[in-house]
Amino acid sequence: MEVRIEGVSHRYGGLQALDGISLTVREGETLALIGPSGCGKSTLLGIVGGLLQPSTGKVLLSGKPPADCLNPLTYVFQDFALLPWRTVAENIGLSLMPHGLPANKRQERIAAILVLTGLGEFAAAYPRQLSGGMRQRVGLARALVVRPAVLLLDEPLSALDAQTRELLMEEMLAIWAQQRSTRLYVTHNLDEALRLADRIAVLSRRPGRLREIVEIGVPLSERSKPDAAPALAALHARLWTLIRSEAAEADREVVNA
Ligand SMILES: Nc1ncnc2c1ncn2[C@@H]1O[C@H](COP(=O)(O)OP(=O)(O)O)[C@@H](O)[C@H]1O
Numbered sequence: 366m367e368v369r370i371e372g373v374s375h376r377y378g379g380l381q382a383l384d385g386i387s388l389t390v391r392e393g394e395t396l397a398l399i400g401p402s403g404c405g406k407s408t409l410l411g412i413v414g415g416l417l418q419p420s421t422g423k424v425l426l427s428g429k430p431p432a433d434c435l436n437p438l439t440y441v442f443q444d445f446a447l448l449p450w451r452t453v454a455e456n457i458g459l460s461l462m463p464h465g466l467p468a469n470k471r472q473e474r475i476a477a478i479l480v481l482t483g484l485g486e487f488a489a490a491y492p493r494q495l496s497g498g499m500r501q502r503v504g505l506a507r508a509l510v511v512r513p514a515v516l517l518l519d520e521p522l523s524a525l526d527a528q529t530r531e532l533l534m535e536e537m538l539a540i541w542a543q544q545r546s547t548r549l550y551v552t553h554n555l556d557e558a559l560r561l562a563d564r565i566a567v568l569s570r571r572p573g574r575l576r577e578i579v580e581i582g583v584p585l586s587e588r589s590k591p592d593a594a595p596a597l598a599a600l601h602a603r604l605w606t607l608i609r610s611e612a613a614e615a616d617r618e619v620v621n622a
C-alpha cells in the first residue's frame with residue numbers, strides 16, 4: 366500500500382512540532398525519515414499510525430493490503446515494548462488477539478514468524494532472558510505476524526550495540542525481500558538510512574519541515590559491497606552537510622518545558 370502524508374502539521378499545546386509535511390511513501394519501498402532529535406519524527410510516525418490526530422493535514426492509505434493481512438499498519442519501537450511476564454510466543458501472539466483466529470491458525474502464524482525472525486529456539490523464553498538483539502527480533506516478529514501492509518519503525522536499532530545492529534540490518538533486508546510491505550523507517554543514524562532505505566526524507570529541526578528527499582541509486586542488495594562504497598560515501602557527505610548545522614543547533618537548544 367501507499368501512504369500519502371498531506372500538509373501535516375502538529376502542535377502540542379504551544380509547541381509546534383511539525384509544519385506542513387507532505388510526503389508519499391511508495392508501495393513496497395523503505396522511506397527513511399531522518400532529522401535531529403526532537404524534530405518530530407516520532408510525532409509523524411504516530412500520526413501515520415493513527416495514534417495521534419494531526420492538528421492540520423491528513424494521511425491517506427491507498428492500494429491493496431497483502432491477502433493475509435490482519436492489520437494494515439504496525440509498529441516497531443526502539444524500546445521493544447514487550448510484556449515481561451509473557452513468553453516470546455505469547456508476546457507475538459498478543460498482536461493476533463483482536464483478530465479472532467482459530468487456535469491452529471494462530472499457532473501456524475506464530476511458528477512461521479518465529480522462523481522468519483530467527484527466534485525458532487526462543488518461543489518459550491521470557492524477555493528478561495534475551496539479549497537486546499533478540500528482544501528486538503521479538504518486536505519485529507510481533508509487528509510482522511499480522512502481515513502488515515505498512516510497517517512503521519521508530520529507531521528500531523538505536524538501543525542496540527553496533528554489531529547487533531549490523532546483524533539486524535542484514536536480517537531486516539532478508540525479511541523485507543520475503544514479506545512484501547511498505548516501510549517508514551525513522552532513524553537519526555545516517556548509516557542505517559543508507560543501508561536500508563530506497564529514499565531518505567530529511568527533516569529540519571523543530572518545527573520539523575521537509576527539507577529534501579534523497580534517492581539512493583544503489584540497489585539494496587549491493588549496499589554492503591565494496592563497489593557501492595564511493596557512491597554511499599558521497600551520499601553520506603551530502604546528507605551530513607544538510608543536517609549538520611541543524612543537529613548542532615538542536616544539540617545546543619535549551620527547552621523551556
Ligand atoms: N506528548 C507530548 N507532549 C508535549 N510535547 C511533546 C510530546 N511528544 C513530543 N513532544 C515534543 O515534540 C517535539 C517532537 O518530538 P518527537 O516527535 O518525539 O521528536 P523526535 O522523534 O524527532 O525526536 C519535541 O520537542 C518533544 O519534546
Ligand SMILES: [Mg+2]
Nearest residue numbers: 406407408519
Ligand atoms: Mg523519536
